[in-house]
Amino acid sequence: MKFIETLKNIWKIDELKDRIIMTFSLLLVYRFGAQVVLPGIDSSKLASFSENFEGGGIGFVLNAFTGGAFSNASVFALGIMPYISASIVVQLMGIAIPYLQKLQKEGASGQKKINQITRWLTIGICLIQAPSYLLSLGTLGVPSDAYLMPDNMNLFLVSSTIILVTGCVFAMWLGEKITDKGIGNGISLLIMVGIIATLPQAFVQEFAARVTGTGGVMLVLVELLVWFVVILLCIMLVMAVRKIPVQYARRAASGGYEKNEQGSRQFIPLKLNASGVMPIIFAQAIMFVPAALGQLDTSWATTVQTAFGDIFGFWYNLVFALLIIIFTYFYTAITVPTNKMADDLKRNGGFIAGIRPGTETADYLDKIMSQITLPGSIFLALVAIFPAFVSLMGVTQQWALFYGGTSLLIMVGVAIDTMQQINSYLLNRHYDGLIKTGKNRKAVA
Template sequence: MKKLFTTLSNIWKIQELRERIVFTLVILLVYRFVSHVVLPGVDATALGDNQKSGILGLLDMFAGGSFSRVSILALGVMPYISASIVVQLLGIAVPSFQKMQKEGESGRNKLNQITRYLTVVITAVQAVGYVKTQVPKEAILIDPTLFFVLSTFVLSAGTLFVMWLGEKITDKGIGNGVSLIIMVGIIARLPMALYQEITSRVIVDGGLIALVLEIVALFAVVMFTILIVQGVRKVPVQYAKRIVGNRQFGGVRQYIPLKVNAAGVMPIIFAQALMFIPTTLTQFFPTLQNTWLIQFSDPTSLAYSLTFAFLIIAFTFFYTAITVNPVQMSDDMKKNGGFIPGIKPGLSTSSFIDDVISKITFPGSVFLAIIAILPSLAVKFGIKSEFAHFYGGTSLLILVGVVLDTLQQVESYLLMRHYDGLMKTGRVTGRTGVPAANTSGSSAVI
């Protein structure tokens, strides 16, 4: 406890770090306040129980509940995230985007600008769909045509406002702004979920021991998730010794940290999108409700969990293959005079790196699949679905990853000022260990 207070005191002594933390907290408070502002022309009392499920529930989680509240920030940062993913994929397939990735700071600025323009387009399309399908007609107080035009404009402006807040946090605050905004939206659900679980266990069932076991299990799951997020395979790299004048360059051994889970949460998001297809088909075609497709309407069913796990493993290999480029890593190593001991530079090096990535990706994908289906297992054990979401899946991975990234930045400030780090032994490391895993230059890191 003394170590904790000493660390907090050291953090407060660093003026720049203190100002960045305060700035970040103020921006996040502004975001949470504005997220409760309902669209103009909507009667908030007429919305009733507007909770979402399925893919819409996932969007509502990322938006911090704004999606179901019909807020002016209902679309949140998801259009920006979608645009960032599109630009990242274009950087793999389109030569002109690959060229911009290699242009350094100027190239990153161009890609960020393209991402912003693409965000405007995606937001406009999603705003039209949201107003048409998600706003109850009985809650609209003004002319429907005027409401449609006004709401489309307001929703688009709201997403751009959230994007601006995220970039301001990244520039003048601490941590990645977009990721922090998503994290705050997820954490906002925790107090109510915990209250419901405590009420259900202690007051209704009288199961205080069961509640304690649930908290212990949650702690163990969080520790397991941290191991997956932090796990790396260090590949040694030796740099040739060069003498320039009276100075020696190179001649040192470094490491390439290849992440066990280089794909992050993207495989879960892709897999969830596919798992919602059977449910959507049964809604449009009622005759299919008596077929085998109905099994995929229950997230706790065995068929759903096995299929979900298989899709996550497949998408983990796919996303890792398109984001981590062994050939580029080998070329960069060769240009800087580096080589892996015992491996020839060039094709042999890229093949070796690709083989290592393949070997570590399989256990990483299996562990990721286990984390993804843990909420369903928690529901099977009688945990409320709202609280079970924090036992795994996208929400837990985002929370763990964002917290680690933010703590890593805080610790770097402490170490630069010659203070002790956040831990007595070791150092906090975030998810940014693999440069190839985020090649778009975008600030949107999930």
């Protein structure tokens, strides 16, 4: 009843209702575009092409992130991933390039320029990825008779490149509009919707395999229970923080001089997993290298491909887990500015009990971050390789990939972020209602 009442309260707030409707509308546009095949390709002859992305591996990952657009040869085949790549590059370049460091300190105006740089870099990445995707269509399984203009392939490549770049830019625009006019982070929502789009098909395949094979419906229920537990553990990983108690000395003027009053106590929340899913994304990019080396016609390349070609294999997951732990430390070090935190704390008159302000505080925060990053990185690595353990229990590969990895963490993180934004609207309206009439009021335009 409380949940139903919450849904009613959401619908009573006009601003929140309009934002949710806007979000769903733009997401529907994105999903519609994922089904539109590139001009010049016969969609009825892409069955064998789509089947190549159903057995796991890099193709399945790319297809999942684009919501099936990659295997549909869609106008949104590149999805939003070029923008994600550009954002990562700009963020890493901000460590070494003084100009970007200066922009980061300029507030909103600097962030606007950084966003513009990211957009132009996104177009540059698209201009590289689009022709590569089009030239690899034949290798990936698109039959030669699927092309409607086989005698004019140059025109097809040029026009399709323009369409793919435009599709990525349009998807980027949709994401930014969702962030501004909708609810939640638009780019993250586009990725999450793409992942969820492949979830029903994976579950139906697993259900059919269990019903017709061994286990039956009861085993499916057990798998759902395990999946629910894994989701709860991912929520704990995303939400877990270490609270560092901080005291602020308050001063009050009295008789021409100031005297200390009792200080107020607050906390610095240090997240257990401050790097989010970025270590998995970085590690996944490195693990794509063996697949590329496997294309070389040499004995050692074949050996590497055999050892690392199976994403559920031992060596793949061992190296994958080690890379995640390493990248977690690396990304945490560059995204959690302990020195800046210590300086801000000192400037505001705050201190950690028993620790001197300044350098000692920065060293103390850095030590705490190192201590909590180790269990956080191990937990993150276990979540990332958990699909390999699930597949050993007879679960189909498509369904096993939803038991961990980037997909599950993105779904959990985005869902939590969106729910927190909705909850903030509800709390604000409830607070406003208590002052006025004690009930939720319609939002004032």
